[in-house]
Amino acid sequence: NKLKPLRQEFKKITLQLTKLLNEESIASAQLQKARSSLVKNSEELARLRARNISIKEYSTTNFAVKKILSLKNAGIYGTVSQLGKVSSKYAIALEVAAGSRINSVVVDSDITAAKCIKLLKENKLGIATFLPLNKIRPYPTQGKSFSEKNHRFAVNLVKHDPKFRNVFSYVFGSTLVVDDIETARRIGVGCTRMVTLTGDLVETSGAMVGGFRRKTSYGFKEEEVDNQIQNLEKEFSRLRNISSVLEKRKLDFEKEIIELKQKKSDLEINITKLEKTTLEEDPTKLRKENQDLDKDFSSVNRKLKDIEKDLLSKNKDLLDLKSKKQAFRERMFSTKSSNVSSGLDSLDKNNQEIKELIAKTDSEIKNLDLQIDRIHLPENERIKQILNQHEKENSEFLAELNSLKEELKKQNDNIKNKESKEKQFYSNFRNLSIKRNRLTEEVQKVETIIIREQEKSKLIGQRINSVSLNKAKIIAEMEGLKKEFEEFKDAKIRRNIGVDELKYEIRQSEKILRDMGNVNLKALEIYDQLKVEHQKLVEKVDKLNLEREDVVKMMQEIETRKKDSFMETFDAISSKFTSIFSQLSTKGQAYLYLENKEEPLSEGMNIRVEMAGDKFLDIRSLSGGEKTMAALALIFAIQEYSPASFYFLDEVDAALDKKNSEMLSKLVKKYSSKAQYILISHNDSVITEANQIYGVSMRKDGISKVISLKL
Incomplete structure (x- = not known):
């Protein structure tokens, strides 16, 4: 009676244990999946956060901007x-449309901006651009309106606080964002500033800057990235909660499994004890069977069939014995033998015990088979799989840990090297700044001394000039006095004459002069002057007649030679022009031709271009870039025929595409060995071929800033 409920309880616990093991396995798989998703989510979130941090760090690469932002002033909003x-x-x-203004610092007022500039000057930290909200004015988007389908104003594509509207209007101006260069050309190059989705820039001057541009992480914050970060943070929180729930659930399952295993073990012990108590009357046989089961559990399966056969034979024997027993009872009752009756009772009892023992043995064998098939073998396989998985994960974790340690070590070493380089750089920068300031002070002192010396030199020059003027004046006066004295140099000096006598003689001479009347004293002088001028005019007329004869002879010689000289020069320049144009353009060939070959000097000269397919075009039918290439080819042809010492070209590549600009730069590089070329250009293809680069920009104070670079 006690054994049956225990066995039922044992069976129930076994089923519960199997169910819990299955649920625990499912929970482990779900936990593993959640952890894997959590790791991937964490890696992606770290990557996106690193990208946002890199944008923030790049905006503070300017040391001056970094210092201003580190002040944490409420009036400083950021870049x-x-x-x-x-x-x-x-x-x-x-990013391309904003240009260098992308790193400008936005402040609340011009007072804050002035304080920041003063701080940078006092500490010699560098230069930064400030945009005060109370002074900055929006850029008027004048001109024709544009459709919203293919192009939009850049300022309308940035999400920002409304109070920064004027700042972004100033940064982007009337820049238009278009799909590609072809769209910009359809709108009209030069009508407004335009930028394509791939970063190609078209200026209002007509300059076009473009090419391959890699996407960087140093521009504006991307809205999609922020949304992804928010979604990933929510997903990360959700996965972490799921992982916590699954871990708790797995721990609860493991706890319940341990408890059920303990209950199962206790029930097995209790069942075994009860079975021993019920089979105490035949302990020898029970011990023998237990020993057989303990020695070789596998032999039970092989003996089952033999036992079944024995059972059949024994059942037959039992039926025979029952029939014999019944007959024997009848005889015994008839003989009333009490001894035989008691013997039969004992045999029945032994027979019943043997049947119970056989039934218990069969039941135990079935229970053992059931436990082996349903519990122990699956559990053993799961444990092996879990162990193998744990070993694999452990090895992977160890390998990953070692690689992360090595990577961390490399990163630490790299950080240390960069920190040391950064310290060295800043120390060198500070030393150079100090040296620059010292040299600036010395230059200022030297310039002050030079200015003073120049002022002294001017004063001395003025004195020398005044002395020279006085000297010339005195010399002139001396010459006048000498001329006046010449008429009296042979006169005799009258001596021992009184003053009164001299005065009397003077009055008499004056009276004689009055009596003579007015006399033209300059007549002789005028006559002499007119005579000299007449002689000069006669000489000039003779000279002009001789020069006229020489000019007439020269004109006659020029008339005979100028056609031959012109044709010789034209043929040389024409052949060089055709050769140079083919180097600058691959679309066709160009020729110089005379409008009147018989009398070339009576009419003009023109340019003809032969395009693909035997199509001829004159210079007026060419595009702006083709006209530029033809003009440059003519310049270089003339340069080869009659070289000059240097050439000055102002934005001659403005109408050229990238390929033609590269061909032009290579040709200029070739001819720069024979002459000096000075080019004004905004084209990267032309700039990269230069030997010396000068960049000129206008500062806010109206003074030009020049930066040079020698390649």
Whole structure:
């Protein structure tokens, strides 16, 4: 009676244990999946956060900007790149459109800006651009309106706080964002400033800057990235909660499994004890069977069939014995033998015990088979799989840990090297700044001394000039006195004459002069002057007659030689022009031709271009870039025929595309060995071929700033 409920309880616990093991396995798989998703989510979140941090760090690469932002002043809002968010589609275009203004610092007022500038000057920290909200004015988007389908104003593509509207209007101006260069050309190059989605820039001057541009992480914050970060943070929180729930659930399952295993073990012990108590009357046989089961559990399966056969035979024997027993009872009752009756009772009892023992043995064998098939073998396989998985994960974790340690070590070493280089750089920068300031002070002192010396030199020069003037005046007066004295140099000096007598003689001479009347004293002088001038005019007339004869002879010689000289020069320049044009352009060939070959000097000269397919065009039918290439080819042809010492070219590549600009730069590089070329250009293809580069920009104080670079 006690054994049956225990066995039922044992069976129930076994089923519960199997169910819990299955649920625990499912929970482990779900936990593993959640952890894997959590790791991937964490890596992606770290990558996106690193990208946002890199944008923030790049905006503070300027030491002056970094110092200003570190002040944590309420009036300093941050850089332009930190205050705006853009769509990933327009990220490159808006970064190029903003240019250097993307790192400008936005402040609340001009007072804050003035304080920051004063701080940078006092500490010699560098230069930064400030945009005060109370002074900055929006850029008027004048001109024709544009459709919203293919192109939009750049300022309308940035999400920002409304109070920064004027700042972004100033940064982008009337820049238009278009799909590609072809769209910009359809709108009209030069009508407004335009930038394509891939970063190609078209200026209002007609300059076009473009090419391959890699996407960087140093521009505006991307709205999609922020949204991804928010979504990933939510997903990360959700996965972490799921992992916590699954871990708790797995721990609860493991706890319940341990408890059920303990209960199962206790029930097995209790069942075994009860079975021993019920089979105490035949302990020898029970011990023998237990020993057989303990020695070789596998032999039970092989003996089952033999036992079944024995059972059949024994059942047959039992039926025979029952029939014999019944007959024997009848005889015994008839003989009333009490001894035989008691013997039969004992045999029945032994027979019943043997049946119970056989039934218990069969039941135990079935229970053992059931436990082996349903519990122990699956559990053993799961444990092996879990162990193998744990060993694999452990080895992977160890390998990953070692690689992360090595990577961490490399990163630490790299950080140390960069920190040391940074310290060295800043120390060198500070030393150079100090040296520059010292040299600036010395230059200022030297310039002051030079200015003083120049002033002294001017004073001395003025004195020398005044002395020279006085000297010339005295010399002139001396010459006049000498001329006046010449008429009296042969006169005799009358001596011992009184003053009164001299006065009397003077009055008499004056009276004689009055009596003579007015006399033209300059007549002789005028006559002499007219005579000299007449002689000069006669000489000039003779000279002009001789020069006229020489000019007439020269004109006759020129008339005979100028046609031959012109044709010789024309043929040389024409052949060089055709050769140079083919080097500058691959679309066709160009020729110089005379409008009147018989009398070339009576009419003009023109340029004809032969395009693909035997199509001839004159210079007026060419595009702006082709006209430029033809003009440059003529210049270089003349340069080869009659070289000059240097050439000055002002934005001659403005109408050229990238390929023609590269061909032009290579040709200029070739001819720069024979003459000096000075070019004004905004084209990267031309600039990269230069030996010396000068960049000129206008500062806010109206003074030009020149930066030179020698390649």
